[in-house]
Amino acid sequence: MKKQRKQNWVYTPKKITVKRGIGFGLTDLMGGGWNNIVSGVIFAFVMSQGISPALAGAITGIGRIFDALFSLFFGAITDNFYRTKLGQRFGRRHFFILLGGILFTIVFPLFWVKSDNWLYYLFVYIAIELIIAMILIPWETLPTEMTSDYNLRTVLSGSRMFISATGTAIVFLVLAALKHSNNPNAYLVTGIIWTIIFVVAIFVSYRSTWERPLTPEFLKELNSRPKLSFGQFMKQTVNDYFSTFKNKAFRQHLMIYLLSFTGKDFYSTLLPTFIICTIQGAKGDLPWTLQALSIFGILSTLAAARLMVTHGPKFLYSLSYSTIIVTMFGYVLTWMFNIKNPIIILIIISIFYQLARGILEFTPWNVFPFIPDVDRIMTRRDRSGIYAAVMTFFRKSTGAVASWIAGILLAEIGFNSKTMTTYGTTPHGIQLGINVIFFVGPVVLILWALLLSLKFKLNRQTHEVLKKEIERLENGGAKADVTQEAKRVVEELTGESYEKVWPDNPDL
Numbered sequence: 073m074k075k076q077r078k079q080n081w082v083y084t085p086k087k088i089t090v091k092r093g094i095g096f097g098l099t100d101l102m103g104g105g106w107n108n109i110v111s112g113v114i115f116a117f118v119m120s121q122g123i124s125p126a127l128a129g130a131i132t133g134i135g136r137i138f139d140a141l142f143s144l145f146f147g148a149i150t151d152n153f154y155r156t157k158l159g160q161r162f163g164r165r166h167f168f169i170l171l172g173g174i175l176f177t178i179v180f181p182l183f184w185v186k187s188d189n190w191l192y193y194l195f196v197y198i199a200i201e202l203i204i205a206m207i208l209i210p211w212e213t214l215p216t217e218m219t220s221d222y223n224l225r226t227v228l229s230g231s232r233m234f235i236s237a238t239g240t241a242i243v244f245l246v247l248a249a250l251k252h253s254n255n256p257n258a259y260l261v262t263g264i265i266w267t268i269i270f271v272v273a274i275f276v277s278y279r280s281t282w283e284r285p286l287t288p289e290f291l292k293e294l295n296s297r298p299k300l301s302f303g304q305f306m307k308q309t310v311n312d313y314f315s316t317f318k319n320k321a322f323r324q325h326l327m328i329y330l331l332s333f334t335g336k337d338f339y340s341t342l343l344p345t346f347i348i349c350t351i352q353g354a355k356g357d358l359p360w361t362l363q364a365l366s367i368f369g370i371l372s373t374l375a376a377a378r379l380m381v382t383h384g385p386k387f388l389y390s391l392s393y394s395t396i397i398v399t400m401f402g403y404v405l406t407w408m409f410n411i412k413n414p415i416i417i418l419i420i421i422s423i424f425y426q427l428a429r430g431i432l433e434f435t436p437w438n439v440f441p442f443i444p445d446v447d448r449i450m451t452r453r454d455r456s457g458i459y460a461a462v463m464t465f466f467r468k469s470t471g472a473v474a475s476w477i478a479g480i481l482l483a484e485i486g487f488n489s490k491t492m493t494t495y496g497t498t499p500h501g502i503q504l505g506i507n508v509i510f511f512v513g514p515v516v517l518i519l520w521a522l523l524l525s526l527k528f529k530l531n532r533q534t535h536e537v538l539k540k541e542i543e544r545l546e547n548g549g550a551k552a553d554v555t556q557e558a559k560r561v562v563e564e565l566t567g568e569s570y571e572k573v574w575p576d577n578p579d580l
Contacts (some may be wrong), residue, residue, distance in 0.1 A: 082163040083285040089223045090231070094220075095280025097231035099169075099211050102270035103174075105234030105243045106204055107471070109135075109266075112363055113247065113341035115475045117184070117259050118193055118346075119489040127190045128489070129479020131408050132472035139201035141467040143209060147461060148305065150210045154294060155287045156285060163283045164216060165210035172207035173274040177267060179203060184263030207274060212460070217283045229441075233434055237370045242269060244364035251357035311463070312458045320567025321446045321530045326463060328521045329436040329526065330470050335396070335517030335569045335572035336429060337474035342510040345482070349415060350407050350506055351496040358415065362422040362505070369430025376434045381408065382563075384532060388435045393518045395428035404511045449542050449573050474513065481509045482544045537561040545574050 086092065110132055118128040150168055153159035158167050180203075183196045201434075216230040246265050250258035284290060316322055344359035376388055402421040405415050440463065444456035485505030492498040498506075541558040545551070551574060554562075559570045566573055 081393065082166050082282055084282055085218070085285070086282065088221075088227060090227065092280055093231035094235070095276055096214060096228050097277075098273040098280075099207065099233045099277040100226075101239035101242065101273040102204070103208055103239065105239035105266065105270065108240045108340065108363075108366070109241050109473065111337040111474065112343070113243070114197070115341045116182075116344035116359070118190065118295070119216070120259075122188055122490045123190045123193075123490055125482035125487055127479070128382055128470075129476040131190065131493050132195050133476030134194060135197040135201045136468055136472040138198050139205055140465055142202050142573060143205050143468055144309065144465060146205060146209050146463075147213075148309075149196065150213070156289075160286065165213055165283055166278060166281070166372040168206050168210045169274065169278050172203050173271055175203045175205065176200075176274070177271050180267045180270070181260070181263050186260070209222040209464075211277065212464075214281045218281060229437075233437065234370065234373060237366070237373045237430055237433070239578065240369060241367035244360050244366055247361035248357055248364045251360050254356075279403040312455070315451075315463050316447070316455075316459055316462050317445050318567070319450060321528075321565045322443050322459065323567075324524060324528050325436065325439060325530070326442060326466060328524050329463065330466060330519035331469065331524070332389075332393065332432050332436075334470055334474050335514040335521065336432060337471065338478060338513035338517065339396075339400075339425075339510075340505070341475045341478045342513070345487075346407075346454045346506055346510045347418075349417070349487075349492055349495060349505040352410060352495050353413055354495060358380060358418070365419065365426045366429065368423050369433070370427045372430035373425040373434045375437075376431045376578045380435070380438055381532070384436055385439045385527055386395045386531065388431050389528070390522065392428045392431035392435065393522040393525070394566075395424055396432070396518050397515055397522075399425040399428070400511055400515050404507050407507055415450045439530065442530055443533065445538055445542065446530070449545070449562060450537065450566050450568065452574060478509060478513065482506070485509075500531055511557065529561075534565060538565060 095165045114132055115125075115128050118131060119125055136535070150164050153164035153167065162170060179196065179199050183193065183200060187193065218228070219225060246269075247258070247262045250262050255261060323389065340363070343363065347354045347359040348356065379388055379391075399421050402424075403418070404415055406421070411417060420462075440459070441456075443458055444454070447453070447455050447459065482505075485502060487498075487502055487506070492502060495503075537558055538561055541554065541562060550568070554570060560572060562570055
């Protein structure tokens, strides 16, 4: 009996508390940390090995393409893994979290070994991306597995956002400390420390979470789902993905999300090159010290949770994006006036940037839970998983675009990663080119996102109207009895005429 309980702990529901919410969210130390390593560290590290900027950018660009394609199918693999003995014993989600955690321990430190072969970094990077996807994709389904209660799921998701911001701070604090000590193996030591932190977090999440019990009723529900061939699965997946773009609120949301995050990636990718090569008197640890100020993003994340309720997403978008644009002017003006010992000025600018970045990262994923309800009134179906998959797929697809483009542009202006390693070794013309790339990339993308956000209508007020209309229709209410306010809100959010929503046959 004792052995049976040990084997099946993964199917034993427990009370969801703040402590267990934190246990679940700890995996996002790696999730948030890794995304910032990709956008803010890898490009600079690979170039420090003497590899050209174009090839350094290509590593993350190519790797993310493999990751996006892998992620497209892996969710379905975990969905059906309950049919296997391993899935029944360890959990269809938890098996892959455990396996991924073991592989991560082995592979992740290998990336930080010194080499002048860019193919070595490319292959190791692709392996890391696939391993992390193996962990994150099943992990992201756990709130749905653990509870059907909306408020309890919010506890789980809320802890995740806070911990993700903490992961960002940890990444740069550790690297800044090692760089400041002038350790010749700073990247390798940092990579090992990151590995330890991330793996501990993964295994705490693994043991703190559970899955929906495989009861006869649940197995019957799972087995009743049609079994598709690979070709049928591909066709259905593509159709489902494209169908989400009929949702006006989602189209706007996705564009705001991708533009703002790609703008942030441009900043993170080029900040080390901008600081080291164009700022007089800058030391090797300064870029990472400035990035470590991301700890202020934790404070703004906490404030954003309150502001989301009182002011809504449009206010948060405007506050975040306009602040980031102002800080980008601040960075470039620091270079233009050739300020000696500008560390204090750069720290102040970076604090404001990081406060705004915290809000930038917080807002889209806190708007997202409202999006499937817009689809619900359009299709009468529950497709939140498809919308999450589309957001993840496009973010992974565009996640390394900034690094790739930045690398190509640096190569075009004649930047040489072997010889131009400090302010004194970088010609003024190259410094000008670095500043133009560093400034224009983030500002254009963030400004575009800002303009789109001003037209975004989905907020708590409109969502409340939408939910009441869905409830009315679910309870047998006639479409002809819709109020003018509900009709206006539904049409604003869906982009469809009211007559086309809530179809009689939801399977079509």
